[in-house]
Amino acid sequence: MARKQSESIVLRSFEIGEQDKIIVFFAKDVGIFKGVAKGARKFGNRFGSSLEPMSHVNVFYYEKENRELVTVSNCDLIESFFDTQNDLDTSFTLSYFAELIEEFFPPRSKDDTLFRLLLSTLQSLKAGADLDFTSAYFEAWFLKLSGILPDFKRCKKCREAISSVSWLSHNKDGVFCDRCVPQGKDEISPEINVLLGWMRKNPPPKDKEQPFESEHVAAIREVMQRILVFHMERKPKSLSLLHKRSVTKNE
Numbered sequence: 001m002a003r004k005q006s007e008s009i010v011l012r013s014f015e016i017g018e019q020d021k022i023i024v025f026f027a028k029d030v031g032i033f034k035g036v037a038k039g040a041r042k043f044g045n046r047f048g049s050s051l052e053p054m055s056h057v058n059v060f061y062y063e064k065e066n067r068e069l070v071t072v073s074n075c076d077l078i079e080s081f082f083d084t085q086n087d088l089d090t091s092f093t094l095s096y097f098a099e100l101i102e103e104f105f106p107p108r109s110k111d112d113t114l115f116r117l118l119l120s121t122l123q124s125l126k127a128g129a130d131l132d133f134t135s136a137y138f139e140a141w142f143l144k145l146s147g148i149l150p151d152f153k154r155c156k157k158c159r160e161a162i163s164s165v166s167w168l169s170h171n172k173d174g175v176f177c178d179r180c181v182p183q184g185k186d187e188i189s190p191e192i193n194v195l196l197g198w199m200r201k202n203p204p205p206k207d208k209e210q211p212f213e214s215e216h217v218a219a220i221r222e223v224m225q226r227i228l229v230f231h232m233e234r235k236p237k238s239l240s241l242l243h244k245r246s247v248t249k250n251e
Contacts, residue, residue: 011098050075096238127206139224
């Protein structure tokens, strides 16, 4: 068998047997795949810290036909984001991002743009960027890359341009204007188009400063998460933990 190599980000890992780990990689060239790292739980193993979640690595592996798991032979660390996850909110947020990627993108589905989005998000957080704004940036781009970001600029029914408050449709696939809105829908602030326009033109910031008010960022995140939960048909576990922490801190 020829040894293969992929630039990857570690999404998560879990234990198997007494000494091994199963690693979920998100590779730039092949998408999501799983590999067994034999001896990864042994003290002084050859993998070191390269298998920590969200590590940016070059992974070397052997693959057999019709086998879901590859065999990881080595893993070279390119960039570590371990210290970034010392903050519990950041750690849960990155677990939430990993959960989204695994849920929405099937194994071996290459997406170079999503890979670059995740990597740039990690690098922004490592540089000290605001967690909420960076998360909103990731969520909005993730929805766009997944093909489920609605058109917030025009009414889904009459196709007139939205110039003020709008309402999210029941199927989370568009918005209604004042004239067309049915009852019981979610209100959307017009600020959402300003934020989305900025995000389409700019990379995620690398410092604490952000170009929008915190309440507007929180509002756009709430909308993005409603759409994600609707399409997943469940609430991501890590997102539930984040919301519980938020409630606890505000009590």
